[in-house]
Amino acid sequence: MFETNLIGLGLAVGSSAFIGSSFIIKKKGLQRAGASGSRASSGGYGYLQEPLWWIGMFTMVIGEFANFVAYMYAPAVLVTPLGALSIIVSAILAHFLLREKLRKLGILGCVLCIVGSTIIVLHAPGEHNISSVDQIWDLATQPAFLLYIASAVAVVLVLVLYCEPRYGQTNIMVYIGVCSIIGSVTVMSIKAVGIAIKLTLEGYSQVAHFQSWIFAMVSASCIITQLIYLNKLGLYTGFRHI
Template sequence: MGMSIDNVRGLVMAVSSSIFIGSSFIIKKKGLKKAGATGTRAGQGGHSYLYEPWWWAGMITMIVGEIANFAAYAYAPAVLVTPLGALSIIFSAVLAHFILEERLHIFGVLGCALCVVGSTTIVLHAPQERNIESVKEVWQLATEPGFLAYTLLILILVAVLIFRYVPRYGQTHLIVYVGICSLMGSLTVMGVKAVGIALKLSFSGMNQFKYYETWVFTFVVTFCCLLQVNYLNKALDTFNTAVISPVYYVMFTTFTIIASMIMFKEWDSQAAADIATELCGFVTILAGTFLLHKTKDMGKSPSVRSPVFTSPDLNPTPDSK
């Protein structure tokens, strides 16, 4: 089964989005480091980064990427769009090596390659976009008991993380900040898809902004995005960018695919072989991100002599022991 025109459009926009978002991680991290040198760090509750031009440049880059991502969800199913975020891992990891001096080892490249292979597998077997003619149809899907239960569970988990675990483990356990961003991100994507569909239909002559449901989805997107930006800033300022990107990607993709399956029931129209192949592709992505995480510090050890990118002043010499 070939890809539809809408799926191709979504694919192109998703790839463009990954390039911009992957770059924005590095630009924002550079701004956060500069701001932290002169004021209270974001990881400690400071907001001095708001006065840093580099941080704003990163935000603008991320906004451009998110707009492209926003458009991608309007044309293609989340199962196709979300896995392509693996490309942002590659861009952020490589740029982090050159700009932030967070070294990328040979196994890091292998991890990135696995992410790309897994994403490609999912893209080739992704379901076609569901034909929706009104935002009211999306509202009906969002208010079904299954998705309402999922939403309630996500909100409870996020509240527990924010009020119980952030004060205790936020500075030492990456999973706390990233977990908040990922959980809320799955709701953000569902809202983005709804608003994107409303915009697409409105541009085609069927105004969807006359319905209150469109504005509810817009409010959900705004609230979730603000919460995500806040805790993503804390994560970037506290932990290694090359680790944040893959871990965030895995968690965000997992919860988004689960939310999409519950709300849009995208697997209902697919054969078992296609679903199995998509799951294999996702496992490949998990393997790649796990490899990136486990080998993140290999380039820092003097005993390791095979980094992908080397600098003469960083290579150990035979006499240095």
């Protein structure tokens, strides 16, 4: 158990480094695309023709893949907090590459991310042994979890359909809210897919289980949604007033 957790820990840290770097690379690409066409925050997709944005996307894919594999080896409660390290990487690179000065509150936030992640990792509980994706499905269909999913979807719809058209350009919390809420569902679905793949590689094929494909579709939908709103967040016009 310790060895597998250590592998997951290493993958999660490496993932944070790649993902944190990708944010800066993609923002440079978004800035270039925004200078010559419609901005992503205004609904434009000109950044798809910017090579630098694709380099950042490739870097993110590597980081997300490492993060995905990390979920196969370590508990989600250990892997997920380490994602906060990508904030540290982004903040440092933004300071030097984007000339975005890191102020005292920003430094304090970075310190809190490190302290919080360390505390959670050191006190992470052990993971239950799961022998089939059916067990995960049973947990995912519990009334309390279904209520959470319904609430999350409802809040995201309100943010996307009502808040974004009215406040998206002036309130950063709209985009952060969408990414964060969807991210919570992404973590849970990715963990399920990771366990299904791990069991399959160990000789207990989960391919025939329809639950595996449902979790995979949920993961793909959540990831695509997050990418769209992360791009909008990357060129949030209110940053210049902060």
